[in-house]
Amino acid sequence: xxxxxxxxxxxxxxxxxxxxxxxxxxxxxxxxxxxxxxxxxxxxxxxxxxxxxxxxxxxxxxxxxxxxxxxxxxxxxxxxxxxxxxxxxxxxxxxxxxxxxxxxxxxxxxxxxxxxxxxxxxxxxxxxxxxxxxxxxxxxxxxxxxxxxxxxxxxxxxxxxxxxxxxxxxxxxxxxxxxxxxxxxxxxxxxxxxxxxxxxxxxxxxxxxxxxxxxxxxxxxxxxxxxxxxxxxxxxxxxxxxxxxxxxxxxxxxxxxxxxxxxxxxxxxxxxxxxxxxxxxxxxxxxxxxxxxxxxxxxxxxxxxxxxxxxxxxxxxxxxxxxxxxxxxxxxxxxxxxxxxxxxxxxxxxxxxxxxxxxxxxxxxxxxxxxxxxxxxxxxxxxxxxxxxxxxxxxxxxxxxxxxxxxxxxxx
Numbered sequence: 001x002x003x004x005x006x007x008x009x010x011x012x013x014x015x016x017x018x019x020x021x022x023x024x025x026x027x028x029x030x031x032x033x034x035x036x037x038x039x040x041x042x043x044x045x046x047x048x049x050x051x052x053x054x055x056x057x058x059x060x061x062x063x064x065x066x067x068x069x070x071x072x073x074x075x076x077x078x079x080x081x082x083x084x085x086x087x088x089x090x091x092x093x094x095x096x097x098x099x100x101x102x103x104x105x106x107x108x109x110x111x112x113x114x115x116x117x118x119x120x121x122x123x124x125x126x127x128x129x130x131x132x133x134x135x136x137x138x139x140x141x142x143x144x145x146x147x148x149x150x151x152x153x154x155x156x157x158x159x160x161x162x163x164x165x166x167x168x169x170x171x172x173x174x175x176x177x178x179x180x181x182x183x184x185x186x187x188x189x190x191x192x193x194x195x196x197x198x199x200x201x202x203x204x205x206x207x208x209x210x211x212x213x214x215x216x217x218x219x220x221x222x223x224x225x226x227x228x229x230x231x232x233x234x235x236x237x238x239x240x241x242x243x244x245x246x247x248x249x250x251x252x253x254x255x256x257x258x259x260x261x262x263x264x265x266x267x268x269x270x271x272x273x274x275x276x277x278x279x280x281x282x283x284x285x286x287x288x289x290x291x292x293x294x295x296x297x298x299x300x301x302x303x304x305x306x307x308x309x310x311x312x313x314x315x316x317x318x319x320x321x322x323x324x325x326x327x328x329x330x331x332x333x334x335x336x337x338x339x340x341x342x343x344x345x346x347x348x349x350x351x352x353x354x355x356x357x358x359x360x361x362x363x364x365x366x367x368x369x370x371x372x373x374x375x376x377x378x379x380x381x382x383x384x385x386x387x388x389x390x391x392x393x394x395x396x397x398x399x400x401x402x403x404x405x406x407x408x409x410x411x412x
Contacts, residue, residue, distance in 0.1 A: 019033065058112065068109050172200055
C-alpha cells in the first residue's frame with residue numbers, strides 16, 4: 001500500500017480485518033463489509049484507490065454485470081491487470097472492495113449503479129463511460145427514469161474529457177450522451193421502448209421508423225452508429241468487420257459485447273483481440289449457469305425489471321421439460337411488484353409454469369390473468385423438484401436468483 005495516505009492505509013487494514021472476521025463467521029467472503037468499514041474510516045478512499053488507474057465505468061438498467069465482465073476481459077488484451085467486480089457489487093462498498101483487491105492494477109472496469117454514477121465519475125476520474133440502456137427499474141428506490149437521465153446527463157456535462165460509449169438505439173441514453181465532446185455510438189439494440197415514447201429533452205413525441213427514431217419539433221434523433229452487430233458479425237470504424245461468436249445467449253448480449261469492444265478499443269485495445277476476448281465470457285456471477293441437481297439440469301436466468309424480463313423471456317428454451325419463475329420482493333428487488341403487470345406473461349399461455357418465491361402468489365395472480373397454466377410452489381428448490389425429469393429453465397429476480405443459486409450450488 002505504498003503511496004496511499006495514512007488514513008487510507010488504516011481504512012484498508014480495518015477492511016481486511018472485517019473481511020477476515022466475516023469469513024471466520026461463515027458470512028461470506030467479506031468484501032462488502034470490508035468496503036463499508038473502510039468507507040466509514042476514509043470517505044474519500046475510492047479516490048485514493050483509483051488514482052493512476054485508467055478506468056472505464058459501465059452503467060445502465062440492464063446488462064451491467066455482463067458488459068463489465070466483457071469490458072474487463074477485452075481490456076485484459078492490453079497485457080495488464082484489470083480491477084473489476086466479480087460479483088456485480090456496483091455501489092460504493094463493492095467498488096472500493098474491487099479496487100482494494102487490485103491495488104496495483106493500472107486498468108479498471110467498474111460496474112456502477114445508475115444512481116451512483118455522478119459521484120463515482122468524480123471520485124475515479126473515469127476515462128470512459130459505457131451507457132447501456134435506461135428504463136424503469138425499482139420505483140421505490142430509483143424513482144422516475146427521466147430524473148435519472150437528467151442526473152447522468154449533468155454528470156457527463158461536468159466531465160468534458162470523458163469518452164462516452166453510448167447505445168444510439170436507446171433514446172434516453174442518446175439524450176445523456178448527445179452533447180458530449182467525445183462519443184462513440186454503438187447500435188446495441190433497444191427491445192424495450194415503453195419508457196421512451198416522448199423526448200426526454202422537449203417532451204415531444206418520439207417517432208420510430210424502423211431502426212431510426214427522432215423527436216418531433218427538435219433536431220434530436222438517432223445518431224449514426226460507429227459500431228453495430230448482426231447475427232454473425234461485428235462492424236466498426238474504418239471498415240472493421242469480424243465474426244462475433246459468443247458463449248452467452250440472446251440479442252441483448254451481442255449488443256453488450258459490441259459496447260464492451262468499443263470501450264476497450266477506445267482505451268487502446270486491438271479490435272480483433274477485443275472481439276476474440278469477449279467471445280470467451282461465459283457464466284457471469286451465476287447468470288446463464290447450468291447445474292445438475294438430481295434428475296434435473298437447471299439453467300439459471302436473471303431478470304430484474306420489465307425490460308430485463310422481456311429479454312430474458314426471449315432466451316427461454318420452450319422445449320425444456322419445466323419452467324420455474326421465482327419472484328421475491330425484498331429491498332434489493334424493489335418491494336413494489338406492480339411491474340409484473342408490464343411483463344408479457346401471455347406468451348406462456350400454451351405452456352405450464354411453476355410460480356415460486358416469496359411473492360409467488362402475486363406472480364400466480366398475474367399468470368392467471370395471462371391465461372398461463374401454472375402451479376404454485378413457494379420454495380424454488382421444491383418448485384424445480386416438482387418438474388418432470390430433464391431440463392428446467394429457471395427465471396428469477398435478484399434475491400430469488402441469489403438464494404436459489406446458493407442453494408443449488410450446495411446441493412450439486
